[in-house]
Amino acid sequence: MSDERIVVIGAGVGGLVSAALLAARGCDVTVVEAAAGPGGKLRAITTDGVAIDAGPTVFTMRPLFEEIFAACGTSLDDHLSMRPASTLARHAWGEARLDLYADPAASEAAIGAFAGAGEARGYRRFRAEAKRLFDALDRPFLRETKTDPITLGWRMGARGLPDYLNLRAYVSMWRALGRYFRDPRLQQLFGRYATYCGSSPFQCPATLMLIAHVEASGVWLVDGGMHRLAQALESLGRNNGVRFRYDAPVREILVERGRAAGVILGSGERIGAGSVVCNADPAAIGAGRFGEAARRATSALPSKRRSLSAMVWTAHATASGFPLARHNVFFSADYPAEFAALASGRLAQAPSIYVCAQDRDDSAASPQGRERFQIIVNAPATGDGTPFTPAEIETCRVRMLDGVSRAGLSLDLGDSPESGTVLTTPTDFERLFPSTGGALYGPASHGWAASFRRQGSRTRIPGIYCAGGSTHPGAGVPMAALSGRLAVECLLRDRASMSRSRPMAMPGGISTRPARTAPMA
Structure with missing residues (x-):
């Protein structure tokens, strides 16, 4: 029926x-x-005969997916092959580099070598706080229907009251990070987790530091x-x-x-x-x-409540000069200016750049010849307005290539439609996902x-x-x-x-009460 x-x-x-x-x-x-x-x-885009991830590239929270597959009578391993990543991401500020690892002790040591023992201690405190926030909100918020502040407090209960009173909701992520890190590069690195939900670290609550714990709990490399x-x-x-x-x-x-x-x-x-x-x-x-x-x-x-969009290049290209990991971030020199431009509806003059080298793993070996790339530069969600002009798009492309070149990375994306490179703009994302302006995160x-x-x-x-x-x-x-x-x-x-x-026939013509409209959740 x-x-x-x-x-x-x-x-x-x-x-x-x-x-x-x-x-x-x-x-x-x-x-x-x-x-x-x-x-x-x-989704994937097939270019030059190969399928390249054109959307999310980071697989986390594997136990959740194991639960979903088990509920359907099978196992995740029966459907997907994947390996845990030992290097979570490689970060660069010009010639300076810092890796984060699945092993928190290795990350702490790397931060100490990069910025000093004080920053390593700050990272230890930050990691503990990110875990506390995630643990506090996992069951009563993330895995429960939408709620309000009062109901959330009820769900957390008396034992959760200290956490409820300290969810860091009234301080920005950027300001909170300053309490853990004096080095602005580390503020920038951990502030980038705000962009995982298309937001600015200068405007989102410090509660979202919990995203760092999700990634630190394990990143997996999905074969294919x-x-x-x-x-x-x-x-x-x-x-x-x-x-x-x-x-x-x-x-x-x-x-x-x-x-x-x-x-x-x-x-x-x-x-x-x-x-x-x-x-x-x-x-x-x-x-x-x-x-x-x-x-x-x-x-x-x-439109003012939209998350970020992006300029996304998917490419079958060659790279040299920088030891790429699977996930790489090349930071701008001025993070506040970058997000100020995005907030005003403009592309940043000096953007941060994410490069996913989809054929790289934790080995030191580099693929021979062409490899699969996804390259992201944050953009405003203005895809239902005036499209970027060809000149603006080319300027963004040049700034992106200049940004990675400061760290020593040379990308040969080609200059023709036959080069194997496809660009997706906010206008394209609006066409794919209507009424969003190209916002990728709601x-x-x-x-x-x-x-x-x-x-x-x-x-x-x-x-x-x-x-x-x-x-x-x-x-x-x-x-x-x-x-x-x-x-x-x-x-x-x-x-x-x-x-x-549902009404049922009863002796004497009495029926049960009609169903009431369910409350919003």
Whole structure:
């Protein structure tokens, strides 16, 4: 019956996890996706005959994914091959370099050699604080439905009261880092974790220092690339009976008698359903991208609240002169100026640059000939406005190449369309992910209340749920996976509640009370 079917809009990580977990619970699930294959932002671009990760490149929180695969009757190792990275990332300020390692003692020693014993002690204190924040919020916030400050305190309980009173929500990350590190380069390094959720370290709360603990707990190198995770999650769903419809954009989410009733595809085909999980950005619903009837389910996002976008080069190219690791960051000399430019809607004159060398690992060996690269320069989320001009794009490219060359890295990206290099701009990201302006992380995490304002699993319309990196608990592959699991939990609870309260024939014509609209979460 159509009222028992569930339609998942979008085959990003949140949608794939939702679909797989629902199917494993015996639900009838259909995934409809506008693109030609799974992944959403976790996508690959094939250029020069090779697939290059064009989205997230860092795999963390492996135990979470092991839980998801186990819940679907299999194991992560049956679907993906990966190795733990001993070097988390290599950082450069001109000729100065600093590596962080999976072994915290090795990181501490490296920081001591780089900036002195005092900074090593500061790192030890910082690491302990990042862990404390993560441990305090993991269960009551990250793995629970969206909440408010009072309910969060209730969830944390009396034993968690000291942590609740010290969540570092009212001080910026940048200011807090100054209490651990005197060396501005180390402030810059650990402040970069704010960009993992598309935010500025000068505006986001110090609570987000917990991201450093997530990465320090383990980074894994996925054989073949991160996009293999999307393929694995799709296989997980298929094995449990999920139907996938690709090249099938949704024109409208149907709402009948005040609740979800299915979707209408761009082709005009109607798919009836009792529940809809939307893995698109919630702002797209609120902006009317899925029809007027569904618009009130969520709110549109003001452009000033958007997270960062990016200029992303995916390249099959050659490199020389700098000993690249898998993950490399080349920092600008003026971090405040960089983020001031982004906040004003401009590209930075001297940007920091992230280079993922996808064919490198912890060995010292360098690939021979061409290798796969993803190169990122942060950009403002202005993709629904005036596009960058060719001159602005070329200036950004030159500044990017100059930035890495100061550390000794020479990249030969080629100058022609046949060179194997593809650039994705905020305008392109807006086209791929409408109503975002190209923002890659949903709303920015600026201010103490940002995390509480994020869209939750439930919406204002019963039967419509949200999942993905733009929803609670936040941006990034693990958080998107958690959002998918939370959407499933809410949907199944609501379905069970509605089933219990559905009117039934009773002697004397008495019926049970009608189901009430579930509260927002």
